[in-house]
Amino acid sequence: MKNLVRAAMLAASAMPAIAYAQSEDARKFGAREFIQQISLSPDGTQVAMLQPVSGRGDALMVANLETGESKMVLNSSGDPDQITSCRWASTTRLVCNIYMIGKLDKKLAFTRMVSLNADGSDLKLLSQRDSATALDIIQSGGDIIDWGPDGSNGSVLMTREFVPEYSTGSHVANAREGLAVELVDATTLKRKLVESPRGGANEYISDGHGNVRIIGFAQARNEGMLTGNYSYQYRTAGDRDWKKLGDLVSDGGGGYSGFNPYAVDRDANVVYGFDDKDGRSALYSIALDGSLTRKLVFAHPEVDVDGLVRIGRQRRVVGVSYATDKRTTEFFDPELQKLRNALGRALPGKPLVTFIDASADEKKLLLFAGGDTDPGTYYLYDKTSKQLGEVMPLRPPLAETKLASVKPVTFPAADGTQIPGYLTLPVGSDGKNLPAIVMPHGGPGSRDEWGFDWLAQFYAARGFAVLQPNFRGSTGYGDGWFQKNGFQSWRTAIGDVNDGGRWLEKQGIAAPGKLAIVGWSYGGYAALQSPALDPDLFKAIVAIAPVTDLETLRNEAQGFTSYNIVSKFIGSGPHVKEGSPAQNVQKIKAPVLMFHGDQDLNVGIGESRMMASRLRGAGKPVELVEFKGLDHQLDDDKARTQMLDKSDAFLRAALGLAAKP
Numbered sequence: 001m002k003n004l005v006r007a008a009m010l011a012a013s014a015m016p017a018i019a020y021a022q023s024e025d026a027r028k029f030g031a032r033e034f035i036q037q038i039s040l041s042p043d044g045t046q047v048a049m050l051q052p053v054s055g056r057g058d059a060l061m062v063a064n065l066e067t068g069e070s071k072m073v074l075n076s077s078g079d080p081d082q083i084t085s086c087r088w089a090s091t092t093r094l095v096c097n098i099y100m101i102g103k104l105d106k107k108l109a110f111t112r113m114v115s116l117n118a119d120g121s122d123l124k125l126l127s128q129r130d131s132a133t134a135l136d137i138i139q140s141g142g143d144i145i146d147w148g149p150d151g152s153n154g155s156v157l158m159t160r161e162f163v164p165e166y167s168t169g170s171h172v173a174n175a176r177e178g179l180a181v182e183l184v185d186a187t188t189l190k191r192k193l194v195e196s197p198r199g200g201a202n203e204y205i206s207d208g209h210g211n212v213r214i215i216g217f218a219q220a221r222n223e224g225m226l227t228g229n230y231s232y233q234y235r236t237a238g239d240r241d242w243k244k245l246g247d248l249v250s251d252g253g254g255g256y257s258g259f260n261p262y263a264v265d266r267d268a269n270v271v272y273g274f275d276d277k278d279g280r281s282a283l284y285s286i287a288l289d290g291s292l293t294r295k296l297v298f299a300h301p302e303v304d305v306d307g308l309v310r311i312g313r314q315r316r317v318v319g320v321s322y323a324t325d326k327r328t329t330e331f332f333d334p335e336l337q338k339l340r341n342a343l344g345r346a347l348p349g350k351p352l353v354t355f356i357d358a359s360a361d362e363k364k365l366l367l368f369a370g371g372d373t374d375p376g377t378y379y380l381y382d383k384t385s386k387q388l389g390e391v392m393p394l395r396p397p398l399a400e401t402k403l404a405s406v407k408p409v410t411f412p413a414a415d416g417t418q419i420p421g422y423l424t425l426p427v428g429s430d431g432k433n434l435p436a437i438v439m440p441h442g443g444p445g446s447r448d449e450w451g452f453d454w455l456a457q458f459y460a461a462r463g464f465a466v467l468q469p470n471f472r473g474s475t476g477y478g479d480g481w482f483q484k485n486g487f488q489s490w491r492t493a494i495g496d497v498n499d500g501g502r503w504l505e506k507q508g509i510a511a512p513g514k515l516a517i518v519g520w521s522y523g524g525y526a527a528l529q530s531p532a533l534d535p536d537l538f539k540a541i542v543a544i545a546p547v548t549d550l551e552t553l554r555n556e557a558q559g560f561t562s563y564n565i566v567s568k569f570i571g572s573g574p575h576v577k578e579g580s581p582a583q584n585v586q587k588i589k590a591p592v593l594m595f596h597g598d599q600d601l602n603v604g605i606g607e608s609r610m611m612a613s614r615l616r617g618a619g620k621p622v623e624l625v626e627f628k629g630l631d632h633q634l635d636d637d638k639a640r641t642q643m644l645d646k647s648d649a650f651l652r653a654a655l656g657l658a659a660k661p
Contacts, residue, residue, distance in 0.1 A: 004389040028397040029458035030641030040366040044359030056636035073120030089186040090154035112141035115186040136163040146206035162197040207266035208314030228565040252568035280478040325408035326450040372406035404460035411503035421469035436465040436510035442521030444486025447474040471496035490579040516540035528581035540654035548611040549582040591621040597630030
């Protein structure tokens with residue numbers, strides 16, 4: 001197996017050593033992924049990679065897979081601009097999405113698309129320029145939904161938001177409003193309107209060959225307030241008229257009923273999407289020939305089918321994926337299934353294989369392979385030569401670090417329900433009498449999966465056993481498991497989390513008095529809310545970007561069109577106060593450490609500040625670490641390293657453990 005990119009040179013240019021870490025483990029695990037996004041050129045000879053630089057910045061590196069040479073062609077500071085993705089419009093031209101946070105009356109997220117040559121020259125704004133006469137702000141710079149007609153001619157099919165404009169002098173005001181689709185030449189910026197703006201439109205789905213076949217509308221009332229419901233229309237092949245496809249209806253708690261379209265197959269003339277089967281998500285197809293013939297494509301009796309596997313520049317559907325104990329892919333394409341099996345044999349210890357991109361003729365495939373004890377590596381497979389070449393590992397600083405294995409487990413909740421989760425034990429440990437951490441996931445509409453997790457692996461490297469429970473309120477296990485959601489059904493969700501801690505103790509995995517809880521986002525909420533049900537269980541609490549007050553979370557959506565959706569998700573009644581950590585600080589006995597970025601648009605930093613203030617007012621030990629200029633993900637090597645260092649020291653002090661270098 002040959003190396004296709006000069007990793008040492010890229011590492012030297014993109015990842016300066018972090019000298020401020022108190023521990024080597026914090027430095028290695030706190031470093032962001034070396035490849036944050038990657039794409040393959042249409043001819044299969046180059047890759048464009050987004051890599052971290054300067055703590056929180058990003059760099060676009062273009063590497064020649066034949067010579068191994070690479071060049072940085074674009075970079076961002078991360079304060080506030082970030083490059084979030086870059087893709088090939090042609091063999092010589094790239095289009096990139098830029099994300100930033102701005103402040104008008106409120107902090108708002110903005111995106112803009114740019115295009116540039118593969119050598120970094122001729123940088124241009126691809127999104128339509130804002131008009132000085134616009135009557136509203138445009139946050140989105142558009143999304144690419146397809147390439148030009150032949151897939152590699154350098155044009156992109158992208159959405160564009162139109163807003164009304166006022167008239168000046170003798171000019172007539174532009175009254176066009178809504179989401180449209182344009183075909184844009186990525187070099188000349190010549191634009192052609194493909195789909196006129198439609199009020200309420202929020203989604204277009206193309207067939208992979210430049211033809212828009214599906215349009216989605218977000219339903220709204222009361223001066224544009226979204227309801228959470230969606231309606232879809234489709235076109236038959238070669239026709240411009242829209243016909244009714246169906247509705248997607250929200251239950252107000254995060255669940256939906258109805259067909260949710262994802263991808264159109266031009267040759268089969270069907271749309272693939274997800275809908276309910278026996279209380280779980282399954283993949284269906286619906287014919288777009290006017291008959292709307294519906295077929296069940298794939299369902300699983302135990303878990304949701306939640307992943308659509310697509311490949312190539314036409315993004316053709318080739319399979320589905322779902323997660324039981326481990327994520328599994330079922331390929332419809334026999335050739336890819338055969339290749340997947342061969343790769344499994346060629347890459348032992350890396351069973352999680354994902355096809356990332358392909359050349360225009362699909363003779364070269366860019367793929368990722370990893371596992372629990374291997375963060376993963378990107379590879380290029382050449383179908384013609386049957387050669388597999390390594391492009392770049394995801395986390396080079398961990399190359400010489402032996403990682404802990406992750407074991408799927410179940411434990412009983414108080415009512416006897418078996419709760420699935422994942423247990424990570426320190427390397428070389430017998431799994432007994434250890435300091436232990438329960439680590440609930442974020443969301444709450446999410447779940448943990450088997451594989452590499454940098455947070456869990458860090459704490460395992462520091463000697464902790466880590467349990468990640470997929471408590472009731474998690475997604476992936478059907479409607480019955482999700483319940484009303486992790487806020488409205490907080491007693492069940494938090495009860496399951498706490499039962500995970502009790503199981504660690506009963507199994508002898510957790511040493512007496514050495515049990516802590518650590519969580520991010522909803523996981524941070526769960527960590528802070530856990531004492532409401534059992535104040536004596538956890539001896540230390542670490543909460544990262546946590547929700548601390550449900551009414552405050554609701555109020556953060558005030559002034560946005562999504563307010564009604566957020567409000568219904570949170571619900572009303574006694575649980576709003578009873579389920580808010582900031583309203584129940586008197587029940588917290590363990591010391592608390594919190595981390596939060598002051599540009600967090602998911603959960604405002606005011607929630608952590610409120611929690612810290614109320615804990616101090618109640619005489620409880622608490623510390624809040626604020627990261628200036630960072631959002632919910634804390635995408636900064638220095639901040640993540642500091643967070644790992646400080647949380648490790650905090651847990652050791654709170655649990656009475658010896659310091660570790």
